[in-house]
Amino acid sequence: EVHLLESGGDLVQVGGSLRLSCAASGFSFSTYEMIWVRQAPGKGLEWVSYISSSGSSSGSTTYYADSVSGRFTISRDNAKNSLFLQMNSLRVEDTALYYCVRDGRAGVAGTVRRFDYWGQGTLVTVSS
Amino acid sequence: EIVMTQSPATLSVSPGERATLSCRASQNVKSNIAWYQHKPGQAPRLLIFGAYLRATGVPARFSGSGSGTEFTLTISSLQSEDFAVYYCQQHNNWPLTFGGGTKVEIK
Numbered sequence: 001e002v003h004l005l006e007s008g009g010d011l012v013q014v015g016g017s018l019r020l021s022c023a024a025s026g027f028s029f030s031t032y033e034m035i036w037v038r039q040a041p042g043k044g045l046e047w048v049s050y051i052s053s054s055g056s057s058s059g060s061t062t063y064y065a066d067s068v069s070g071r072f073t074i075s076r077d078n079a080k081n082s083l084f085l086q087m088n089s090l091r092v093e094d095t096a097l098y099y100c101v102r103d104g105r106a107g108v109a110g111t112v113r114r115f116d117y118w119g120q121g122t123l124v125t126v127s128s
Numbered sequence: 129e130i131v132m133t134q135s136p137a138t139l140s141v142s143p144g145e146r147a148t149l150s151c152r153a154s155q156n157v158k159s160n161i162a163w164y165q166h167k168p169g170q171a172p173r174l175l176i177f178g179a180y181l182r183a184t185g186v187p188a189r190f191s192g193s194g195s196g197t198e199f200t201l202t203i204s205s206l207q208s209e210d211f212a213v214y215y216c217q218q219h220n221n222w223p224l225t226f227g228g229g230t231k232v233e234i235k
Contacts, residue, residue, distance in 0.1 A: 035224070037172075044215065044226055044227070044228050044229045045164075045166075045172065045215055045217070045226040045229075046226065047217075047223055047224035047225065047226070050222070050224075063222045063223070065223050066129075066223070099171060099172070112159075112160070112177055112178035112181065113160070113162075113177065113219045114162065114174060114177040114178070114181075114183065115162065115174055115177075115217075115219075116174045116177075116183060116184070118171035118172055118173075118174075119171060120170075120171055121171065
């Protein structure tokens with residue numbers, strides 16, 4: 001059974017840092033592209049970042065929302081079946097529940113993306 | 129950035145009735161959209177991907193249609209467990225973007 005378990009959320013001051021983790025199980029993690037999505041209190045869903053699957057020798061491809069670009073870094077450790085989000089220079093507006101999400105197309109280019117498994121989320125609260 | 133606009137914001141429906149939710153993209157996203165169901169305290173659940181493909185385990189009462197810029201999620205006969213917030217999302221271009229959501233509530 002596919003399972004994604006986020007951790008690392010906490011209460012932090014403006015300007016602080018956090019590192020979120022997502023432990024994956026039940027599937028061949030290295031094969032799958034992954035994203036982070038967040039939901040601020042009372043708001044809708046917002047995509048945060050993307051990382052490609054195991055990637056080439058030149059490393060993984062990553063993308064970021066403009067709102068976090070330059071402050072957040074996505075990475076993965078395929079040997080440990082883990083996804084990470086390093087969050088620096090945190091702002092009040094980064095307060096949200098952060099979800100780890102799998103793209104179920106298994107990295108097959110040309111097939112339809114399907115963000116099929118979501119973790120339960122980890123809460124980040126940034127206080128001023 | 130592609131803006132996804134959902135309507136209505138709230139839909140009041142009686143159990144057993146049909147619900148039709150709309151999503152409009154600001155640019156052509158071909159068939160690259162998904163629909164999610166989100167209930168309080170739970171993770172979002174993928175319902176539809178590729179505009180009309182049902183995800184594993186999703187009941188047949190959920191169907192998606194449309195292409196280009198206009199999309200529809202239809203719930204043919206609402207069950208009690210279907211009352212939730214529904215989001216559309218485009219994955220044709222980066223950044224991925226979501227609509228603002230439609231809350232389906234009991235009438």
